[in-house]
Amino acid sequence: MNPILVEAMRGGICESAHRGAIAVVDADGAVIASLGDIERPVFPRSAVKVLQALPLVASGAADQLGLSDEELAVACASHNGEPAHTAVVARMLARAGLDADALECGAHWPYREPIQRQMAAAGVEPSALHNNCSGKHAGFLCLACRLAGGLDLRRYARGYVGAEHPVMQSVTAALQAATGFDLATTARGTDGCSIPTYAIPLRHLAHAFARVGTGTGLAPDHAAAARRLRTAVARHPFMVGGTGRFDTRVMERLGERVFCKVGAEGVFCAAFPERGFGVAIKVDDGNNARAAEVAMAAAIEAWVSVDDGEAELLRSLSDVTLSNWNGLEVGALRASDELRRLAG
Amino acid sequence: MNPILVEAMRGGICESAHRGAIAVVDADGAVIASLGDIERPVFPRSAVKVLQALPLVASGAADQLGLSDEELAVACASHNGEPAHTAVVARMLARAGLDADALECGAHWPYREPIQRQMAAAGVEPSALHNNCSGKHAGFLCLACRLAGGLDLRRYARGYVGAEHPVMQSVTAALQAATGFDLATTARGTDGCSIPTYAIPLRHLAHAFARVGTGTGLAPDHAAAARRLRTAVARHPFMVGGTGRFDTRVMERLGERVFCKVGAEGVFCAAFPERGFGVAIKVDDGNNARAAEVAMAAAIEAWVSVDDGEAELLRSLSDVTLSNWNGLEVGALRASDELRRLAG
Numbered sequence: 001m002n003p004i005l006v007e008a009m010r011g012g013i014c015e016s017a018h019r020g021a022i023a024v025v026d027a028d029g030a031v032i033a034s035l036g037d038i039e040r041p042v043f044p045r046s047a048v049k050v051l052q053a054l055p056l057v058a059s060g061a062a063d064q065l066g067l068s069d070e071e072l073a074v075a076c077a078s079h080n081g082e083p084a085h086t087a088v089v090a091r092m093l094a095r096a097g098l099d100a101d102a103l104e105c106g107a108h109w110p111y112r113e114p115i116q117r118q119m120a121a122a123g124v125e126p127s128a129l130h131n132n133c134s135g136k137h138a139g140f141l142c143l144a145c146r147l148a149g150g151l152d153l154r155r156y157a158r159g160y161v162g163a164e165h166p167v168m169q170s171v172t173a174a175l176q177a178a179t180g181f182d183l184a185t186t187a188r189g190t191d192g193c194s195i196p197t198y199a200i201p202l203r204h205l206a207h208a209f210a211r212v213g214t215g216t217g218l219a220p221d222h223a224a225a226a227r228r229l230r231t232a233v234a235r236h237p238f239m240v241g242g243t244g245r246f247d248t249r250v251m252e253r254l255g256e257r258v259f260c261k262v263g264a265e266g267v268f269c270a271a272f273p274e275r276g277f278g279v280a281i282k283v284d285d286g287n288n289a290r291a292a293e294v295a296m297a298a299a300i301e302a303w304v305s306v307d308d309g310e311a312e313l314l315r316s317l318s319d320v321t322l323s324n325w326n327g328l329e330v331g332a333l334r335a336s337d338e339l340r341r342l343a344g
Numbered sequence: 345m346n347p348i349l350v351e352a353m354r355g356g357i358c359e360s361a362h363r364g365a366i367a368v369v370d371a372d373g374a375v376i377a378s379l380g381d382i383e384r385p386v387f388p389r390s391a392v393k394v395l396q397a398l399p400l401v402a403s404g405a406a407d408q409l410g411l412s413d414e415e416l417a418v419a420c421a422s423h424n425g426e427p428a429h430t431a432v433v434a435r436m437l438a439r440a441g442l443d444a445d446a447l448e449c450g451a452h453w454p455y456r457e458p459i460q461r462q463m464a465a466a467g468v469e470p471s472a473l474h475n476n477c478s479g480k481h482a483g484f485l486c487l488a489c490r491l492a493g494g495l496d497l498r499r500y501a502r503g504y505v506g507a508e509h510p511v512m513q514s515v516t517a518a519l520q521a522a523t524g525f526d527l528a529t530t531a532r533g534t535d536g537c538s539i540p541t542y543a544i545p546l547r548h549l550a551h552a553f554a555r556v557g558t559g560t561g562l563a564p565d566h567a568a569a570a571r572r573l574r575t576a577v578a579r580h581p582f583m584v585g586g587t588g589r590f591d592t593r594v595m596e597r598l599g600e601r602v603f604c605k606v607g608a609e610g611v612f613c614a615a616f617p618e619r620g621f622g623v624a625i626k627v628d629d630g631n632n633a634r635a636a637e638v639a640m641a642a643a644i645e646a647w648v649s650v651d652d653g654e655a656e657l658l659r660s661l662s663d664v665t666l667s668n669w670n671g672l673e674v675g676a677l678r679a680s681d682e683l684r685r686l687a688g
Contacts, residue, residue: 001345008609008630011533013543015387016609016630019363043359106669113453113460120461131669189355190674199357265352265360285629286352286360325450325475330534 002036002284003338006291010331018291020266020283022299025206027216027276033342041186041199042282046078047263049136050229051208054174056139057225061146065095072232073239074135078262080242081110081130088239089129092138096145097153103128104161105137105193112243133193140167161194168195178208178218192264202280205269209278213259213271230259230273246293246317250300253313257304260296268292272304290333294318298335346380346628347682350635354675362635364610364627366643369550371560371620377686385530385543386626390422391607393480394573395552398518400483401569405490409439416576417583418479422606424586425454425474432583433473436482440489441497447472448505449481449537456587477537484511505538512539522552522562536608546624549613553622557603557615574603590637590661594644597657601648604640612636616648634677638662642679
């Protein structure tokens with residue numbers, strides 16, 4: 001039974017609570033701190049996009065196509081589908097000689113409701129570019145462009161989301177190398193954007209992020225790719241999320257001291273390169289916005305050196321005031337005492 | 345520690361799980377079945393709107409103003425803010441000589457995203473009429489109209505959301521009488537629409553719904569009011585939710601055999617009048633859409649007599665196929681074995 005990580009308070013009592021597990025691991029694989037079951041395999045979903053983007057750089061595709069930092073950042077993103085995101089994804093596809101038709105992620109309305117309404121007001125329907133995973137998929141297609149060699153790219157890339165496609169084989173190999181977990185024998189599901197997702201214990205996910213943050217334990221080409229992706233995201237944190245998003249707000253403020261990435265179903269991973277630590281969180285009930293984020297903010301507070309202004313931002317994310325439709329303060333989200341003690 | 349009520353499956357494993365408690369109680373207060381802690385007080389939020397609407401009818405306000413069944417139904421609603429909802433709420437306010445300016449619930453964009461986009465395309469901003477609670481608040485204002493007697497209604501009604509206002513005192517007294525729980529000494533919070541919400545154990549909430557479903561244990565005027573409200577909702581189930589909503593879909597199909605009402609933070613209450621049972625569910629983590637609803641569907645399957653077509657609808661709500669953006673089946677939501685055994 002995992003402990004409570006986050007509580008939603010109202011009227012002086014705990015109205016709802018989120019249980020989960022957290023692993024903090026160094027680059028040698030030593031567990032620095034943990035709560036709950038960190039050995040149970042969980043689907044990391046979009047939290048591992050940076051690991052899935054390693055072959056894009058390591059293969060030479062990024063150099064061959066001249067990908068910019070913005071484009072590398074959006075390859076690691078679960079973005080809001082704001083105009084800046086879709087423009088960068090479209091540009092990235094164009095570098096490979098492709099367009100949105102090649103994306104196999106499916107279309108959905110942008111995550112951010114005001115953007116939905118702006119589009120509706122302009123009579124625009126969503127395309128695959130608006131899918132929060134479109135940058136990751138554009139990265140897969142750029143990798144396909146490299147792997148295709150002299151073959152017809154459109155034909156070669158077709159079905160790239162399939163587990164047996166060379167693109168996905170390369171992505172899966174990177175995930176396995178970084179996590180050190182045998183993906184051939186673990187549960188495999190299908191992600192929201194149709195690529196496979198593999199169940200991996202939090203301890204291994206945290207270890208992978210410690211490796212991404214330090215380069216230790218990665219092959220040299222993957223270590224260099226990890227550094228380049230982290231730098232790209234630190235320079236363009238808007239690209240990985242967007243307006244109002246946790247990842248964007250934290251990395252805009254903390255720069256390269258934190259690389260963090262939310263995933264669906266309450267998963268959150270991060271690298272704290274200065275400390276050499278990786279962090280992986282899974283909220284049992286799958287809640288991201290108010291549970292995994294609050295827990296991650298508390299973890300950053302505990303293990304990353306920050307100044308007073310940065311501390312204030314982080315506290316506003318780990319101890320969140322809840323207001324109602326009239327703007328009245330009605331409650332709060334807060335990291336549990338148990339999580340605070342772990343971090344302390 | 346409450347048991348798992350609902351599981352989210354992916355790739356053959358349980359990806360996320362929702363714990364919670366459920367009480368099934370008869371009109372005499374006997375516990376027919378339960379799982380988890382049903383004595384811990386929880387905020388029932390919008391699940392008790394039918395109890396909060398009892399004084400609207402019992403006071404004579406509904407008769408005095410000639411409220412229709414549609415209007416009584418929307419007084420019990422957490423509606424989608426669709427045009428049919430806002431029109432009925434506006435008509436209800438007009439009967440009391442008021443308009444949307446009198447509503448103290450605050451404004452928000454309609455719950456249903458396609459309606460948001462339709463409004464944005466038409467250049468329309470949301471008003472308090474679109475607030476999912478606007479019907480309940482219109483009911484409070486109609487009650488105020490009755491209680492005001494010869495006083496100036498606008499002045500009298502001002503601040504009706506306050507716990508000490510005669511309107512809210514009347515509403516709270518009805519809640520206390522139906523639940524048999526001392527609200528003066530329990531935790532009090534502020535709801536999303538600014539009225540007080542009182543923490544009440546699930547056992548008492550389920551008992552209140554058994555009373556609403558049967559009339560047993562209510563004062564004669566409240567028993568008559570409960571019957572009238574249930575009938576109104578059964579005739580106009582669209583009014584309590586709207587397109588695609590669980591409450592609407594279930595009551596459109598099952599009519600007076602089920603009166604169910606979702607509340608925020610994973611609360612769900614229902615009356616099964618034929619059986620004389622009341623049901624109250626609280627999901628620990630506050631998840632409604634995929635946890636409280638799945639659990640309630642399983643409860644209805646267990647305790648309400650249905651034909652094959654109705655059973656199929658209910659099974660589609662308690663054993664839900666999850667598809668991704670490409671329409672691929674990626675997982676399922678399902679009632680836990682423990683919940684199924686309880687119900688069996």
